[in-house]
Each structure stands twice: as structure tokens, then as C-alpha cells.
Amino acid sequence: MTSPTVTEEERQTAPASVRRTLRDRIQQFLAFASLIVIFGFFSMVSPNFFNYGNVTNILFSTVVIGLLALGTTFVIITGGIDLSIGTGMALCAVISGVLIVNTGLPLPIGVLGAILFGGLLGLVNGLNVAVLGLPPFIATLAMMLVAQGLALVVSNSTPIYFDQTPGYIDLSIGSLVPGANFPNAVLILAVVAVLAGVLLNKTVLGRYTYSIGSNEEATALSGIDVRRWKILIYTLAGLFTGLAGVMISARLGSAQPATGMGYELQAIAAVVIGGTSLSGGKGSIVGTVIGALIISVLNNGLQIMSIPQEWQNVILGCVILLAVYADMARKRAR
């Protein structure tokens, strides 16, 4: 990987990437417009929807899925998938509990340990995908089961409570802004989203992420060590999983070993609604954030309106179909 090669590659794909950016903008605009429309709709029909408390609730409920979705955006842009993030998150939560509650390590070390453990899970996924050449779906499906089992084994199938470490719980529900009652978790999500955006848009890692997803072979032929970057990208996604594990256990005041299954699909849904293509090469962090917000605004709004629960998933499913349809329509219009 030398810089002239990169410049060459960039020059060759420049027109395509300009077009890509334009299409992405349109998709993002559509997603953003839908978010505004849905938000406006709920504000009109329910008096309890648009107020400071409830909007804070919506942002707060976006945190865990949002973090998972941010990490998995990178993986999906490479044309891969990560199904292990839901139960991996539960395992990282348990690790955090083991380090902080059972072992009595200081908070920052425990939190860092849980996040790094997530990275380790991602590293294993990356090795399986990049070195052993397993399809990402299978490699991470296996990891999903391993993580679910390990979470139960390590925790002895019992939740680990953080009652004695209120500082940990404050990571999520505490408020740095005095008196504003604005949960720290939302601030953390915002900071991490900005970091993810910078990583994807301003760094070599981001450029290669798109490049691998658009054409893996060409990327390899242009002298880029695709394996190494893939391992790095899965590891990065794992770090997000670890942080999500910390945030969900802080929110619940407990590491719940049996939870997590299904979160991966919600995160993937958020990524897809945000316009990231499952076939790789396209996507954005802004889109993912909007996608995650659309899901939580819908969930919150439908609950606030007391819509029968049976209908809530029907509507959510329709929104996902619509998003994928928009993605396909965009591709056909090329």
C-alpha cells in the first residue's frame, strides 16, 4: 500500500464516487424527510409526543441500537454482515459486570475491558472472514451462538447487578448537563457517531471500506491488503458492540446474559433504512443515525398513541420494505 497507488485508484474511480455521493445525498434526504414527516405526524396526533421529556426518551432509546448500527455500517459497506453484535453485546455487558462487580476493578478499567473484549470478538470474526474465507453470514452467525452461550456460562445464567457502583449506571442515565435531565448515553452516542463519521469519510480506513465493498478484487489488485483491512473493520465493529454492551448494562443497572438476541436485526434494519446497501460499497453514518432515529421515533410514537402492539411491528416492517425499495429504485435509476 503506497500512496501513489492510492492516488491512482482514486483518480480512476473519481467520477463514479461523485455520482455515488449525489445518489447518497438523495437517499439521505429521503430518509431525513421521512423522519421529519413521521415526527410531525406523531406531534400532531398525540399531545404527549412532542415535549422535552419524550424527545429525550426517544433519543435515549436510540442509544444501544444506534451504537450497534454505527459499527455494523462499516461491515455492511464492505459487503459483509455481522449477526453477532446482539448477543456479543450481551456478552460484553457480562464481561463488564465480571470485571467491575465480581473482580472489583475500577470503573474506567472495567469499561475499557468490556469495549476491548468486544474488539476481540470482532477480531475473531474478522479472522474467520478474511483469513479462513468463511462467508460473513456464517462466521458471525456462529459467533452469535458462541457469544450467547458464553454470556450464560460466564455469568452463571444470572444477571450481574451494578447496585454498588452508581457511577457505572450514571454513564447511561446520569446527566452531565446539570439540571437538564439529559442522559449521558445520548451524548456518548453523539460523540461516537461523529467519530464514526470522521473515520468513514476522512480516513484511509473509510476509503478502503467503500473500496472493498464496491469491488474487492480491484481493491486487492491495486495493492491494498484487503485481508488486513477487513480484519480491522470487523474489529472496529466489535469495539462498538463492546460499547453498546456497556451502555445497555449501565441503563439496566445490570448485565443481562439472556438479552441481545434480535438486536442485530434491528441494527441492520437501521443501517438499511439509512440507505446503506446490503450489497456493499454504499452507505453513510448520517444515514445510519437517521435510520436508527426513524426506528425509535416509530416505536415511541406508536406506543405513545397506544396503537395495538400487534400493529406496531407491521408498520415497522413496512418502513423497512419501503427503505429497501427506495434503495433498489435508486439503483435501477442509475
Added chain:
Amino acid sequence: MRIKRIGAVVATAAVALTVAACGGSSGGAGAQGGGAGAQPYIAIVSKGFQHQFWQAVKQGAEQEAAKQNVRITFEGPATEADIEGQVTMLTNALARQPNVLGFAALDSRAAAPLLQQAKSRNIPVVAFDSGVDSGIPVTTAATDNKAAAAEAAKHMAEALGGTGKVALVVHDQTSRSGIDRRDGFVEWMKANAPGIELLPPQYGGGDQAKSADITKSILAANPDVKGIYGSNEGSAIGVVRGVQESGRSGLTVIGFDSGQAQIDAIRGGTMLGAITQNPVGMGQQLVDASVKAMHGESLPKVIDTGFFWYDKSNIDSPEIKAVLYQ
């Protein structure tokens, strides 16, 4: 060309929103029927909603609500592992400004900050189904699961004449009901039936297929098993399936809760009998206690909603029929 496609997408979006709006009006009719503030409102957050048991609780709650002229909403997470989902539902329920909150905690400590919030806003909390580890709920309407499981053990011991190997397929080892229904059964056996040998409990998550597989492996590993106990609807039906699939006969199977498959198994003889809780009664008591809490009446710490043993002999009696759900 592109404009056309975008147009199509926008049109589809409009359709989806119409669907959402339809869903809204059909649900909103019940929810907003009383007009703002006219009718007292009880928000109920349960541990589930699609399971027959919760539907029966909901039905009881709705009956009582109609009788007492209050408005209720009833919701619960998709799975009993989705604790975060339940906490979010609780948050949203509080945002709807209820007069009383009915709550069946998946993990009461995880919900503690929200219960505190309810308390500080003077919204009484009535716990149901399982206890909430906190002083906040004014009362708890629940089945005494330990006593109920002991009753199941008693019938098992009687049916086996006090000797033989017995296996347990339990729905989980973390929830209160899972622990109580396991321990109630095990403790009764240890204290009263020395001739019964208990195999280590196995956990099937209340999933029928998984519980059936567990049952088959238990039978393969221990051909001399005489009786199997399933600790909830899914576990019990799974046990019946597993026994049928393995082609064994002459086993004594005892279940928990009801549901069509379990009722059929009892009528057909594959299952000796089962313990039923009183879900409809639980829903009624929940709403009744909520209304009392709203008026500031004092309530007992625990309201026992009761359980019954049923088998072929009494399954059609009116007393049992009233509490079974299909």
C-alpha cells in the same frame, strides 16, 4: 426518470403512512374514547403480549376496566429476554400520564429508576404476576408459584406411588417464576417423597421445540424415567411432544398453565394433569387493585390470585373452565 422513481417512492411512503394512520385510528378509538382526562387511565406493562397467558390476563383486565369504567392499555415486550424493550415501554407508558401503572417486571431492579420516577410523580404502581423487589408497588397481584409447584409435585408423587425417577423441564433459571416453579417442586419432593429420585432440571426457555428435544434426550439418557414435569405452557407442551416423538408410553406427565394443546393432552391421556394459574382473575384483580389505589384505599401487600389442579376428572367443571384459556 429519476424523478419518476422518486415519485413512486414518495407514493409508497404515503401508502405506508396511511396504513400507520389506519392503525392509529383503530387503536386510538379505544384509547381516546373517554376524551382527555374524562376517564381514569391505567397503563399496564406486562412481561409479554402474544403468549396466550398474557392475552388471558389482558382479557380479565379489559373486563374489569369496562365494569369499573376506566381506560386501560396493555402491552409487553416480544420476548421475556427483552428487558430493555420493557424498560422503554415503561418509559413511554409514563409519558402518557397514567393515573395508575400496572407492571409485571422482567427484572425489577432494571426498572427501579422508572418506578422511582412514577413514585415521585405520585403515580401508584400495582405489580402483577411476579413481585417487584422494591417498596414502591402498593400491592402485588400474583400466583404463589412455589405453592403451585409443590401441588404439582404432590400429584406427581401420588401418581408414581412414591418411587421412581422424575425429570424437570423448566422454562428458565433466571426469572422469578422459573426459579419458584423449580424450587417449589424440588423442595416438596425432597421433604415429602424420599422414594422419588429427581434428575437435574433442564431448561428449554419455554420454547416448545427446544423443550421437546430436551425431553427426548432425557428419555434417551434415562430410559427408566417415570415422570416428567413441565413448568409452563411451552415447556409442558414440549414435554408432551417429546414423549410422543420418542414413542414412549406409560409416563406420568404433569404440566403448568393451559392452552389448547395441553388441554387436548390431558383429555387424550398423554398428560395426567396440570396446574393452572388464574390469568383472567389476575387481570381483574390488577385493575380492581389499581382503581382502589387511585382512590387511596389501603391494599394488602400481596393479592394471591390463586391456582388450581386440573385433570381429566374436573377439566369440564365450571370452576376450572372459567380459568383455562384455549
